[in-house]
Amino acid sequence: xxxxxxxxxxxxxxxxxxxxxxxxxxxxxxxxxxxxxxxxxxxxxxxxxxxxxxxxxxxxxxxxxxxxxxxxxxxxxxxxxxxxxxxxxxxxxxxxxxxxxxxxxxxxxxxxxxxxxxxxxxxxxxxxxxxxxxxxxxxxxxxxxxxxxxxxxxxxxxxxxxxxxxxxxxxxxxxxxxxxxxxxxxxxxxxxxxxxxxxxxxxxxxxxxxxxxxxxxxxxxxxxxxxxxxxxxxxxxxxxxxxxxxxxxxxxxxxxxxxxxxxxxxxxxxxxxxxxxxxxxxxxxxxxxxxxxxxxxxxxxxxxxxxxx
Numbered sequence: 001x002x003x004x005x006x007x008x009x010x011x012x013x014x015x016x017x018x019x020x021x022x023x024x025x026x027x028x029x030x031x032x033x034x035x036x037x038x039x040x041x042x043x044x045x046x047x048x049x050x051x052x053x054x055x056x057x058x059x060x061x062x063x064x065x066x067x068x069x070x071x072x073x074x075x076x077x078x079x080x081x082x083x084x085x086x087x088x089x090x091x092x093x094x095x096x097x098x099x100x101x102x103x104x105x106x107x108x109x110x111x112x113x114x115x116x117x118x119x120x121x122x123x124x125x126x127x128x129x130x131x132x133x134x135x136x137x138x139x140x141x142x143x144x145x146x147x148x149x150x151x152x153x154x155x156x157x158x159x160x161x162x163x164x165x166x167x168x169x170x171x172x173x174x175x176x177x178x179x180x181x182x183x184x185x186x187x188x189x190x191x192x193x194x195x196x197x198x199x200x201x202x203x204x205x206x207x208x209x210x211x212x213x214x215x216x217x218x219x220x221x222x223x224x225x226x227x228x229x230x231x232x233x234x235x236x237x238x239x240x241x242x243x244x245x246x247x248x249x250x251x252x253x254x255x256x257x258x259x260x261x262x263x264x265x266x267x268x269x270x271x272x273x274x275x276x277x278x279x280x281x282x283x284x285x286x287x288x289x290x291x292x293x294x295x296x297x298x299x300x301x302x303x304x305x306x307x308x309x
Contacts, residue, residue, distance in 0.1 A: 001294055004040035004056060006031040006048045007065055014279065015044070022287035042290050047071040053079060061085055061293055063286045066277060067092060067144065069303055070197040070224065083293075084303040090285050091278035093147035099274035100148050100192050100220055103246040104157070106268070107190065107218045108134045131157050135214070137188030139204075140195035140223065141167040141174065142309070144275070148192060160187050164200070164307075185212040190220065197224040198308030207232035216243045222274040225250035230261070237266050248274040 003026050005016050012030045020028050029038045031048075037055045045052070046065040053059075054077065061083040064072050069086050072078065105111065108129050117124055134157060138149045141163040153159040153171035161167065162175040162184040175184040185191075191213055195201045205221065205228040219242060221228055230251065236242040246268040247261065253272055261267050289299045303309060 001026040001042070001290075002029065002038055002040045003027070003290065004029045004031060004038055004043045004052075006043055006052055007046040015283065018280070018283050019044070019287060022283060023290065026290075041294070044286060045072065048075060050075055050077050053077045053082075061290075063087075063289065064303075065282065065286075067142075068196060068224065069309065070226075073305065073308060078305075080305075084305065085286075085289060085299065085301045086303050086309070087277070087282060088285065088301045089143055090281040092275035093144045095275040096144050096194070096222060097148045097151040099222060099248065099270075101151060101155070103220045103268065104134070104136065104152065104190055104192075104218075106246070107244060131155075134158075134189055135160065135187055136190045136192060137162065137184055138172075138192045138194060139163075139184075140193065141169060142194065142196065145192075145194035148194060160184055182212060185209065186214070189214040189216060190218045192220045193223040193227055195223045195227060196309035197226055200308075202226050203229050205229065205233070207235055210236040211241050213241070217241065218243055219245040219247075221245070222248045225253065230259075233267075234260060234264070237264065242266075244268070246270075248272055 003019065003023070005012055005028065009015060016028045016030060029040065031052065033051065039058055040056050041060050042063065043052065043056065043059055044063045044065060053075065059082060063085045064087060067087050069084060072084065110126060113126065136152050136157050137160045138145050139162050141149070141161045145161065146169050149159050149161050149169050149172045159171065160173045160175065161169055162181060164177060166176045167174050175181065193205060195204070205219070210217065210232065233245060244266045248270045249272055255261060255269065261269060292299050
């Protein structure tokens with residue numbers, strides 16, 4: 001079995017050595033843009049070049065080093081019938097739940113107010129939170145979105161979830177499809193986006209959508225930067241339709257110097273850190289799936305390229 005690592009890591013041995021330990025009978029290769037084909041059976045990739053699929057024509061499956069596969073689907077010559085496997089969790093869902101909870105508490109508990117009071121030497125207690133005033137809506141009910149929704153529901157927040165298809169999440173009211181999006185938005189004050197990026201979801205967080213949220217709305221975007229129309233967010237903030245936004249993903253990363261988001265006190269910016277890939281858990285998951293696939297056993301996480309996830 002030949003496995004090709006194609007991820008642009010300046011220290012690929014951080015991946016290839018433990019992969020070899022997990023699959024001792026395999027031959028492990030690192031992508032060399034100038035090198036010959038290795039006739040790989042499997043490729044482990046992150047945003048691979050088109051040259052990969054020109055050179056390696058006998059791939060049985062490609063394993064993506066992340067849950068989001070929009071970067072891989074952009075490759076123009078991606079073979080239509082190639083099995084693509086996305087990363088499932090690998091420690092990311094709990095990180096995402098932590099991040100979203102932190103941003104929610106910043107807003108609902110008014111933590112910035114207390115930090116300002118500390119700077120001014122002011123001791124003042126504000127009224128306790130009423131969770132009924134902070135209904136949360138999670139867009140996207142995949143593995144990560146469900147973990148986020150359940151975590152917030154367990155803390156007695158009123159949580160709704162919306163996705164393209166029907167889902168069931170304990171303690172969460174769920175909505176499905178375009179026909180129920182309006183009802184979902186009307187029930188939401190804090191909008192959390194965990195959607196995958198597809199043609200249908202690109203630019204979904206626009207002025208019209210933000211205008212349909214409850215008064216004093218908050219946006220937490222941990223999906224993709226292309227979900228959000230930047231100008232529409234600024235307009236919603238200017239018109240008071242949105243109270244604040246926490247953004248971890250952007251159309252261009254790093255966020256360019258001079259982008260208006262930097263200057264807005266209502267916007268919290270983090271550099272795409274809401275959920276980082278954990279190497280050990282990722283390697284264990286991918287090598288286990290390669291082992292199963294090679295043995296003819298069914299594996300989970302296979303991407304439906306027509307749906308984009």
